[in-house]
Amino acid sequence: xxxxxxxxxxxxxxxxxxxxxxxxxxxxxxxxxxxxxxxxxxxxxxxxxxxxxxxxxxxxxxxxxxxxxxxxxxxxxxxxxxxxxxxxxxxxxxxxxxxxxxxxxxxxxxxxxxxxxxxxxxxxxxxxxxxxxxxxxxxxxxxxxxxxxxxxxxxxxxxxxxxxxxxxxxxxxxxxxxxxxxxxxxxxxxxxxxxxxxxxxxxxxxxx
Numbered sequence: 001x002x003x004x005x006x007x008x009x010x011x012x013x014x015x016x017x018x019x020x021x022x023x024x025x026x027x028x029x030x031x032x033x034x035x036x037x038x039x040x041x042x043x044x045x046x047x048x049x050x051x052x053x054x055x056x057x058x059x060x061x062x063x064x065x066x067x068x069x070x071x072x073x074x075x076x077x078x079x080x081x082x083x084x085x086x087x088x089x090x091x092x093x094x095x096x097x098x099x100x101x102x103x104x105x106x107x108x109x110x111x112x113x114x115x116x117x118x119x120x121x122x123x124x125x126x127x128x129x130x131x132x133x134x135x136x137x138x139x140x141x142x143x144x145x146x147x148x149x150x151x152x153x154x155x156x157x158x159x160x161x162x163x164x165x166x167x168x169x170x171x172x173x174x175x176x177x178x179x180x181x182x183x184x185x186x187x188x189x190x191x192x193x194x195x196x197x198x199x200x201x202x203x204x205x206x207x208x
């Protein structure tokens with residue numbers, strides 16, 4: 001439910017604040033498409049930070065390059081995704097699944113993030129097909145304007161359901177995840193395995 005999602009995101013946000021996360025502080029987000037991904041996204045924003053999506057499909061070398069280039073001091077991940085190369089990075093690793101007992105002791109109230117429209121919302125890296133991948137910085141006001149314009153265009157409301165299939169490392173994922181939440185609608189997260197299987201995906205879409 002929205003209440004449960006907000007409670008968990010708030011607890012993670014308070015925990016991240018203790019790790020020094022605040023406005024314009026970058027936080028790597030290296031998780032599977034799951035409830036933990038949504039809690040991670042909202043928790044990072046509620047702490048005031050900006051997320052750097054690190055797709056589990058990315059080679060370890062690309063993830064290491066993105067972490068080094070962004071200088072993100074913290075990464076939110078899952079225990080199963082902590083590779084030797086990731087563990088060797090000089091950053092605070094928060095395995096949201098195995099540390100949840102500790103995180104759940106944090107307050108459930110909305111934290112004061114201190115975020116303003118010009119602060120960073122997220123940083124997405126280019127493919128690097130023409131050279132070294134580059135981080136594209138997106139501010140909160142840009143994301144807000146995008147969601148407002150698309151919300152007006154699509155006319156989505158609380159009775160709608162949106163099936164999210166786009167990897168977090170692509171800009172359109174922000175529309176799929178945040179637009180329905182902003183109007184009280186429902187988000188259905190498609191796993192990586194399902195999104196690769198066209199037949200399974202088409203069957204899922206037909207159920208909504």
